């Protein structure tokens with residue numbers, strides 16, 4: 001498992017997502033984990049990816065070339081060997097043998113990206129899938145059922161029942177429904193594992209309140 005205060009490497013792989021978008025994603029991930037991740041670094045990886053790549057193979061390549069706590073973002077399809085056709089290409093995955101997670105933006109893209117609003121939606125979905133996979137890197141597990149965070153959105157670790165919706169329905173119901181705040185169970189887990197720093201903040205009326213500072217006046 002990740003040491004506290006590790007820097008997250010965000011690696012763009014054969015993708016045309018902009019660096020400024022990756023920065024937005026990095027900043028929001030660091031903020032959502034509230035002190036557990038020290039910061040992020042951006043990198044580009046020249047993997048010869050065309051249409052698709054085996055998800056596990058990609059995590060192994062990134063482990064070898066980058067290592068550490070890494071999130072790879074690609075626009076290629078991520079393939080798995082799952083018997084169920086739905087899972088043969090995935091939104092994101094994590095290699096349990098290292099701290100490398102990968103996300104595919106391919107199925108997250110709205111039909112057209114011509115307006116700012118459509119691009120924002122695309123970016124928001126990429127962030128939410130990324131947050132989920134980084135959550136796995138930090139030891140969090142999937143919620144099969146809907147689990148809401150204190151702000152009323154779905155916890156980033158919500159997985160739901162994929163096949164009930166099909167790909168487009170799943171993206172809209174689960175991924176778009178997720179927020180950037182973790183549910184009590186996930187927060188409790190992170191408090192136990194990563195300690196005090198996380199404990200000093202509380203989500204009250206839509207804001208993170210730094211209790212440590214408040215107590216000190």
Ligand SMILES: [Zn+2]
Pocket residue numbers: 132136141142159
């Ligand atoms: Zn998951």
Ligand SMILES: [Zn+2]
Pocket residue numbers: 143147155156157158182183184185186187
């Ligand atoms: Zn949760």
